[in-house]
Amino acid sequence: MKWGDSDTDLLLRVERYDKVETKYLTTGDFSALQQMNTGYPMQTCTLIEDVLRIGYVNEPQINARFLNYYQDSTLQGVLGEVGEQYADMTDIDKDLSDAFGRLKSILPDMKIPLIYTQIGAFDQSIVVNNGMIGICLDKYLGTKYPVYYKYYPESQRKHMVRSMIVPDCVMFYVLSLFPVSPEEDTSHALHDMHIGKIQWVTNKIVRRNVFGGKCVSKVEKYMHKNRQVTLEQLLRHDNCAYISTY
Incomplete structure (x- = not known):
């Protein structure tokens, strides 16, 4: 758009x-x-x-x-x-x-x-x-x-x-829409994976690789191998444990 x-x-x-x-x-x-x-x-x-x-x-x-x-x-x-x-x-x-x-x-x-x-x-x-x-x-x-x-x-x-204002707005707003689940909050690894998923989506939305790290890389690999998965599905599905295996 x-x-x-x-x-x-x-x-x-x-x-x-x-x-x-x-x-x-x-x-x-x-x-x-x-x-x-x-x-x-x-x-x-x-x-x-x-x-x-x-x-x-x-x-x-x-x-x-x-x-x-x-x-x-x-x-x-x-x-x-x-x-x-x-x-x-x-x-x-x-x-x-x-x-x-x-x-x-x-x-x-x-x-x-x-x-x-x-x-x-x-x-x-x-x-x-x-x-x-x-x-x-x-x-x-x-x-x-x-x-x-x-x-x-x-x-x-x-x-x-200044250049981080827009990515931060997007990331924190998306996180408010798709917060860390109680299950993810009890696991440091799943919590980080959830944040990595939000950060990966933010990169796509702002069209810049603003956020990086191990979890973001795992999401990148997962989405590359599962091209049928939309950004909305990625956000809505409880998939952090599976993505963490990539």
Whole structure:
């Protein structure tokens, strides 16, 4: 499936919640806070309660606590860096539209998610909740972003780049649709095989070999020898134990 190049042809656009968030966190502007709470209630709840875990949105002092949390000089620097690096996300809008268009073509009953951006505190990269995908831009500032050197090894930093946003969105959304089963969760090998299956499908959807490793290679061998198996069948069938034999 190929989507058009013009803005009007895009399947989806990223909601820039991060810009409203930044306005409030850098100026304390009350209108920005109102917009966060009335225009983006689910996003604000997810950020405060699930990403930052600083309390509940209905607590009396939560707005002040939220504002004070980001007065840390490191997080203030992140707000500014995100504003510079992600002033324009039209390239990501197009790549997400292409990827989720392809995903919809193999999973016709799939609901296209609402995708938005936010700025966390280095905790999570992608948050999937109630048919929405939250992109934490603080985790995609590039391998050479100075703060990353303090907390992440090179093996992680190489994935904390702009080009990983679309693959990560696809992978975590597909994983939310086809989660690890209770049986797979009791076996490290089956758990890894399930993730490898999701990663292999993601590679096909984004048309790049983003994810690799032993489990992804096993899925590649399995699909090469079983060409009649569709991507939807691969995802839906309980086949991790069999694939692991390849």
